[in-house]
Amino acid sequence: xxxxxxxxxxxxxxxxxxxxxxxxxxxxxxxxxxxxxxxxxxxxxxxxxxxxxxxxxxxxxxxxxxxxxxxxxxxxxxxxxxxxxxxxxxxxxxxxxxxxxxxxxxxxxxxxxxxxxxxxxxxxxxxxxxxxxxxxxxxxxxxxxxxxxxxxxxxxxxxxxxxxxxxxxxxxxxxxxxxxxxxxxxxxxxxxxxxxxxxxxxxxxxxxxxxxxxxxxxxxxxxxxxxxxxxxxxxxxxxxxxxxxxxxxxxxxxxxxxxxxxxxxxxxxxxxxxxxxxxxxxxxxxxxxxxxxxxxxxxxxxxxxxxxxxxxxxxxxxxxxxxxxxxxxxxxxxxxxxxxxxxxxxxxxxxxxxxxxxxxxxxxxxxxxxxxxxxxxxxxxxxxxxxxxxxxxxxxxxxxxxxxxxxxxxxxxxxxxxxxxxx
Amino acid sequence: xxxxxxxxxxxxxxxxxxxxxxxxxxxxxxxxxxxxxxxxxxxxxxxxxxxxxxxxxxxxxxxxxxxxxxxxxxxxxxxxxxxxxxxxxxxxxxxxxxxxxxxxxxxxxxxxxxxxxxxxxxxxxxxxxxxxxxxxxxxxxxxxxxxxxxxxxxxxxxxxxxxxxxxxxxxxxxxxxxxxxxxxxxxxxxxxxxxxxxxxxxxxxxxxxxxxxxxxxxxxxxxxxxxxxxxxxxxxxxxxxxxxxxxxxxxxxxxxxxxxxxxxxxxxxxxxxxxxxxxxxxxxxxxxxxxxxxxxxxxxxxxxxxxxxxxxxxxxxxxxxxxxxxxxxxxxxxxxxxxxxxxxxxxxxxxxxxxxxxxxxxxxxxxxxxxxxxxxxxxxxxxxxxxxxxxxxxxxxxxxxxxxxxxxxxxxxxxxxxxxxxx
Numbered sequence: 001x002x003x004x005x006x007x008x009x010x011x012x013x014x015x016x017x018x019x020x021x022x023x024x025x026x027x028x029x030x031x032x033x034x035x036x037x038x039x040x041x042x043x044x045x046x047x048x049x050x051x052x053x054x055x056x057x058x059x060x061x062x063x064x065x066x067x068x069x070x071x072x073x074x075x076x077x078x079x080x081x082x083x084x085x086x087x088x089x090x091x092x093x094x095x096x097x098x099x100x101x102x103x104x105x106x107x108x109x110x111x112x113x114x115x116x117x118x119x120x121x122x123x124x125x126x127x128x129x130x131x132x133x134x135x136x137x138x139x140x141x142x143x144x145x146x147x148x149x150x151x152x153x154x155x156x157x158x159x160x161x162x163x164x165x166x167x168x169x170x171x172x173x174x175x176x177x178x179x180x181x182x183x184x185x186x187x188x189x190x191x192x193x194x195x196x197x198x199x200x201x202x203x204x205x206x207x208x209x210x211x212x213x214x215x216x217x218x219x220x221x222x223x224x225x226x227x228x229x230x231x232x233x234x235x236x237x238x239x240x241x242x243x244x245x246x247x248x249x250x251x252x253x254x255x256x257x258x259x260x261x262x263x264x265x266x267x268x269x270x271x272x273x274x275x276x277x278x279x280x281x282x283x284x285x286x287x288x289x290x291x292x293x294x295x296x297x298x299x300x301x302x303x304x305x306x307x308x309x310x311x312x313x314x315x316x317x318x319x320x321x322x323x324x325x326x327x328x329x330x331x332x333x334x335x336x337x338x339x340x341x342x343x344x345x346x347x348x349x350x351x352x353x354x355x356x357x358x359x360x361x362x363x364x365x366x367x368x369x370x371x372x373x374x375x376x377x378x379x380x381x382x383x384x385x386x387x388x389x390x391x392x393x394x395x396x397x398x399x400x401x402x403x404x405x406x407x408x409x410x411x412x413x414x415x416x417x418x419x420x421x422x423x
Numbered sequence: 424x425x426x427x428x429x430x431x432x433x434x435x436x437x438x439x440x441x442x443x444x445x446x447x448x449x450x451x452x453x454x455x456x457x458x459x460x461x462x463x464x465x466x467x468x469x470x471x472x473x474x475x476x477x478x479x480x481x482x483x484x485x486x487x488x489x490x491x492x493x494x495x496x497x498x499x500x501x502x503x504x505x506x507x508x509x510x511x512x513x514x515x516x517x518x519x520x521x522x523x524x525x526x527x528x529x530x531x532x533x534x535x536x537x538x539x540x541x542x543x544x545x546x547x548x549x550x551x552x553x554x555x556x557x558x559x560x561x562x563x564x565x566x567x568x569x570x571x572x573x574x575x576x577x578x579x580x581x582x583x584x585x586x587x588x589x590x591x592x593x594x595x596x597x598x599x600x601x602x603x604x605x606x607x608x609x610x611x612x613x614x615x616x617x618x619x620x621x622x623x624x625x626x627x628x629x630x631x632x633x634x635x636x637x638x639x640x641x642x643x644x645x646x647x648x649x650x651x652x653x654x655x656x657x658x659x660x661x662x663x664x665x666x667x668x669x670x671x672x673x674x675x676x677x678x679x680x681x682x683x684x685x686x687x688x689x690x691x692x693x694x695x696x697x698x699x700x701x702x703x704x705x706x707x708x709x710x711x712x713x714x715x716x717x718x719x720x721x722x723x724x725x726x727x728x729x730x731x732x733x734x735x736x737x738x739x740x741x742x743x744x745x746x747x748x749x750x751x752x753x754x755x756x757x758x759x760x761x762x763x764x765x766x767x768x769x770x771x772x773x774x775x776x777x778x779x780x781x782x783x784x785x786x787x788x789x790x791x792x793x794x795x796x797x798x799x800x801x802x803x804x805x806x807x808x809x810x811x812x813x814x815x816x817x818x819x820x821x822x823x824x825x826x827x828x829x830x831x832x833x834x835x836x837x838x839x840x841x842x843x844x845x846x
Contacts, residue, residue: 021759025783098782104804110793112803115781119815202815223646223816244838251840336444345834358538358833359521360448370533370836379841380535380832381527392542392625393646394817397832409803409820410781411768413793415667417674418802 005185009193012148013200015178016121020146023179024118028095030173035138038169039087042080042134045165049075052161053130060154073128073155083134083162086384090138093383096401097144100410109416114407118144120202122404123194125150125216127208130158136205137166137180139386143404146179148201150194153186160184195220203394203404205387225395225403227388229314229340230260232372235267235331235357239350242276244369248347249280252371254287258316260388261343261365261375265311265321267331270296273324277301289318296324311338328353332360339363342390343375343397364390364397428608432616435571436623438601439544443569446602447541451518453596458561461592462510465503465557468588472498475584476553483577496551496578506557506585509807513561516806519824520567523833532839537830541567543625545827546617548573548639550631553581559628560589560603562809566827569602571624573617576609583607618643626817626827628810648818648826650811652737652763653683655795658690658754658780662773665699667792671770672703675794677710681739683811684766684788684798688734688744690754693719696747700724712741719747734761751776755783762786765813766798766820787813787820 003011023031042049053075060070096116103113122145124136133149140147151159163182170179183190195204195216204224206216217224234252236245252263268276273296281291281301292310293303303322310321311334325331335344345367346357358366365375375398377385382400389395395403426434446454465472476498483493519539526536545568547559556572563570574582586605593602606613618627618639627647629639640647657675659668675686691699696719704714704724715733716726726745733744734757748754758767768790769780781789788798798821800808805823812818818826 021783021785024785025779106802106804108797108802110797110802115789117782117785120785241838247838247840251843255841356448359540360444362444362447362540362543363831365832365834366538367834368836369838370834371841373841374531374533374834374836374839375832379529379531379533380834381529392829396829406815406819408786409788409798411788411790411793411797411803413791413797415664415670415792416797417670418678418794418796420674 005187005189006193008185009183009190009197010200012181012183013121013197016146016148016181017200019176019178020118020120022176023141023146024097024120024144026144026175030175031095031142031144032091034141034169034173034175035087035091036169037172038134038138038166039084041165041168042084042087042162045161046077046080049080049158049161052157055157056155063154065154069128069154073130073158075130075158079131083131086135087138090142090384093142093401095142096405103410108418110411110413113410115410116402116405116407118405121146121148121200123148123150123201123204123222125191125194125204125206125208125212126152127212128152128155130155130162132207133159133162133182134166135384136207136386139384139401140404141179143401145404148181148183148194150183150191156186191216192219195222195224198222207387223394225387225389225399226391227260228390230262230342231264231312231314231338231340232261232342232375233265233267233335233339233344234263234372235325235335235344235346236269236272236276237328237331237346237348237350237353238269238271239353240269240272240347241349242272245276245347246280246283248345248369248371250283252345252373253284253289253320255371255373257318259373261373262316263320263372264313264315265323265338267323267325267334268297269331270324270326273297274300277322284320287318289320291320291322293322294324297322314340328356332357336362340390342388343367343372345370345372364388428610428612429616431608432606432613432620433623435604435606436544436620439569439571439604440623442599442601443541443543445599446564446569447520447543447567449567449598453598454518454565454567455514457564457592457596457598458510458514459592460595461557461561461589462507464588464591465507465510465585468584469500469503472503472581472584475580478580479578486577488577492551492577496553496581498553498581502554506554509558510561513565513807516565516824518565519828526833531841533834533836536833538833539825539828539830541828544569544571544623546571546573546624546627546645548614548617548627548629548631548635549575550635551575551578553578553585555630556582556585556605557589558807559630559809562807562824563827564602566824568827571604571606571617573606573614579609614639615642618645618647621645630810646817648810648812648822649814650683651813653685653765654687654735654737654761654763655684655765655798656688656690656758656762656767657686657795658748658758658767658769659692659695659699660751660754660769660771660773660776661692661694662776663692663695663770664772665695668699668770669703669706671768671792671794673706675768675796676707676712676743678794678796680741682796684796685739686743686795687736687738688746688761690746690748690757691720692754693747693749696720697723700745707743710741712743714743714745716745717747720745737763751779755780759785763813765811766790766795768793768795787811
């Protein structure tokens with residue numbers, strides 16, 4: 001008699017809940033030992049990792065997977081190196097667990113403050129990149145959480161081989177194997193079970209394409225840290241230094257086209273458009289970026305006509321929409337209406353305009369005189385990121401170790417009683 | 424042709440979303456003026472408030488509402504006073520919006536920090552107490568959010584009269600009336616609509632009985648700040664000073680039986696049970712508290728036998744379950760298993776035991792040598808509370824103004840570019 005997927009996932013959930021209590025109280029040293037021992041195990045298992053990955057690649061080729069997907073699936077020596085480096089970096093990060101802040105005396109005589117603690121059990125759902133197994137597991141472990149990892153079925157052999165190394169790392173630190181569990185079945189029902197077990201799973205982090213994230217968010221009964229679109233804007237204001245603005249806009253678009261912080265729409269104040277746009281357009285054109293503009297833009301430079309759809313689109317490609325606006329208000333209005341509340345920047349030397357833009361643009365990151373492509377956990381000093389949240393609840397923007405924790409109140413007294421002046 | 428409930432709620436949602444942008448950027452002074460002018464309007468409208476309330480009470484009596492419900496529904500002069508005082512207190516609280524923290528330079532030269540901003544639109548769902556209309560509206564307004572308030576149908580006339588005063592307050596501060604909207608229909612479908620409009624509502628706060636909260640949480644497609652059970656424990660450890668422990672346990676149970684922070688289960692270490700329990704039991708018995716104990720408890724004091732159900736029960740009544748445990752580990756295990764992750768306390772003078780209890784008990788509030796009945800926004804210094812969260816995501820424990828906000832990243836540069844050492 002075989003176990004049903006639901007029974008299997010329930011078993012994983014129970015084990016994770018029990019392991020969560022152990023890892024929550026593990027010392028920083030013990031967690032770091034597990035991370036470093038995992039790095040050592042990966043280094044020693046290079047041959048097995050490549051062999052397991054070869055099984056996935058062979059199956060992928062047989063199933064006619066797209067070349068881009070096969071590329072993401074491949075565990076090259078450089079990618080194994082980078083997993084090892086990543087583990088060591090996470091080991092070197094400060095441990096957020098247990099930090100106490102704002103401890104202060106209240107009139108009653110009790111002291112009240114907040115202590116940072118793990119969330120409990122984190123479910124990670126991802127697609128074909130096997131390195132996510134290490135990235136996600138290491139951040140969850142360092143932040144004191146148990147993890148259930150559900151990778152793409154096309155990477156199952158690679159993920160199992162990586163899981164073996166993680167198990168060795170946990171064992172070396174005398175931590176239970178169920179602190180990090182990899183879902184062994186490729187049955188899609190496993191995802192459905194994972195996202196509907198609030199009794200065993202505290203938060204879900206889906207990593208992958210928009211389709212995956214929308215599906216998970218729609219069906220989840222557990223909170224989801226999610227990242228949808230990155231429709232990012234740069235607004236070149238009336239008071240921008242135009243050469244600085246041009247450098248920032250060029251970097252925001254061309255640093256890498258495929259990242260979520262890439263600029264997709266450039267807003268230019270009408271008062272500077274005639275001076276700013278022609279040299280800017282020439283630079284983009286030389287780089288091979290296709291320009292789509294509003295009618296006023298097209299009066300100034302050569303560009304395809306932008307449609308209403310363009311303002312809503314995350315190209316992730318060498319395409320840029322450009323709109324001339326009459327004021328700061330119109331720029332803020334455009335961003336809050338068409339944007340995805342991800343990352344938006346103003347270029348200005350005018351303090352009052354900067355202050356209003358930073359306060360009124362409702363995005364996870366607002367930037368002044370900096371390109372939107374800086375939106376990244378490493379650039380922000382988080383050390384690493386589990387994802388970027390476009391939600392407002394719990395975590396917003398790049399999510400690092402802190403986003404995998406919460407705070408509880410700590411109250412310390414010495415026999416003070418409520419409703420009584422003195423003891 | 425009448426408007427459907429869904430159309431009506433969509434109209435409210437759209438208006439709230441637009442108003443949210445206005446209130447988010449309102450100055451502290453403007454928000455305080457609205458709060459103080461509402462207080463003035465309430466004071467001037469005492470007669471109208473009582474008359475409107477009388478309509479609700481008459482309808483309630485005709486519908487044979489329970490006396491307790493009628494009592495909660497009644498707007499006495501003292502309750503109107505306390506709404507006025509509450510508004511003035513919220514006006515006096517510091518404004519959390521716009522606070523920037525942890526602004527620091529990164530190696531790239533950009534500065535990164537976090538700014539506190541409103542969530543947007545808060546939906547409040549509550550039952551018969553009309554004063555919640557003012558409590559909730561004032562906290563949402565001060566934290567820069569628009570609010571949609573859906574009170575119990577039995578309080579509709581009272582809530583409308585209060586809403587008129589709020590509208591006067593908003594007008595006096597030149598803020599749009601739709602910053603605070605009271606749902607005018609008593610159709611229950613309005614609740615269903617409110618909790619499934621993520622495009623217009625950012626968070627839902629249900630205030631009322633467990634049935635309401637469970638229903639809302641189950642059906643919501645918007646995040647919910649929720650409070651379920653308060654099964655709170657006091658553990659008297661082997662190293663407790665027993666007279667202090669007795670005072671704390673007595674206060675935790677008897678300060679008020681009906682609050683969520685009231686102790687429901689007393690755990691006593693086996694090594695002190697024989698000395699601690701007899702005088703403790705005598706004090707409780709004198710106060711009229713019914714005792715239910717485990718077999719070892721009943722060997723020491725007179726008590727009814729506690730069943731497995733007792734450990735799971737929030738009595739909110741003069742009933743207490745008592746269990747003798749063999750160790751700190753057993754106490755923590757009991758609390759994490761049977762408790763509701765609300766508020767739990769240890770009484771001990773032993774530093775190592777205190778440290779472990781505070782770290783390992785997985786509750787919104789953990790207390791050392793203080794009674795659980797201190798779990799309260801005012802006692803914690805929040806100034807006021809919109810509720811107490813037993814969730815881990817976003818807000819945990821008493822939720823004040825800060826829980827109605829989130830943080831976005833602010834990045835300030837001066838032309839720094841990504842992927843380039845210098846400009």
